[in-house]
Amino acid sequence: MQRENFNDLLAFVAVARAGSFTRAAAQLGVSQSALSHTVRALEARLGIRLLTRTTRSVSPTEAGERLLRTVAPHFEEIEAELAALSELRDKPAGTVRITCAEHAANTVLWPKLSAVLPDYPDVHIEINVDYGLTNIVSQRFDAGVRLGDQVEKDMIAVRIGPDMRMAVVGAPAYFARHPRPLTPSDLAGHDCINLRLPTHGNLLAWEFEKDGQSVNVHVEGQWVFNSSTPRLTAALAGAGLACLPEDMVLEHVAAGRLQQVLQDWCQPFSGYHLYYASRRQSSPAFALVVEALRYRQ
DSSP states (O other): OOGGGHHHHHHHHHHHHHTOHHHHHHHHTSOHHHHHHHHHHHHHHHTSOOEEEOSSOEEEOHHHHHHHHHHHHHHHHHHHHHHHHHHHHHSOOEEEEEEEOHHHIIIIIHHHHHHHGGGOTTEEEEEEEOSSOOOTTTTTOSEEEEEGGGSOTTSEEEEOSOOBOEEEEEOHHHHTTSOOOSSGGGGGGSOBOEEBOTTTSSBOOEEEEETTEEEEEOOOOSOEESSHHHHHHHHHTTSOBEEEEHHHHHHHHHTTSSEEEOGGGOOOBOOEEEEESOTTOOOHHHHHHHHHHOOOO
């Protein structure tokens, strides 16, 4: 039998199960006459009658019963497998690669995604910690994380965190040896723990603002790092003042391990945004990540 005749078998199964050409035709969305012609053509090719027709009902012959028992389960298995494949198509699966800074990975990506991923074992997250403002297109990342004012205009941006503030902190042991700075210019007389990022080359200036006045201060000190965590460690050890995201230090300030200065010069600024290159990023896994990270006040 040619493969194109499988439709004849499907038609026969539908009629045999419904016990009526009228009901089967309605289920299949074809006319009763067309369905009757299809089944008769199948019987002609097989050379055997499959259905007994009366004015009130249709029932399988002995041969029809045998064919129904043999063929129908296989069609059911095929339909079940096609349905399973359809579900797999819509099921989140695959790897999502994100590049971001260490602070964003620790405070946003990890807590939000780790709460969701246990329910989606086929979704894998790769986080690349990088301060270099990576080109996500050329480096084949699905998305990146930057502060709101750093996202390029041709990217789609989704806010994933609240506004942020920086905090200038030092250990009590440090302030036992040095006076507390009252203005940004006072930092010239302090040991400051510096940050060097690959996108800047030089040491990163400390940015302040008060009453509409913006001030960038280039500080000096014995220690330079390229990430936040070791600067926090050095500040806790009394090695100098550090300018860090406020949420990194609040616990230590509350416990008395660090003291905060210049609070009135540290103004809020736009927080983290997930950004990506195109709205065509439509895989279920990527959509899951975006919704899990989306900031909701």
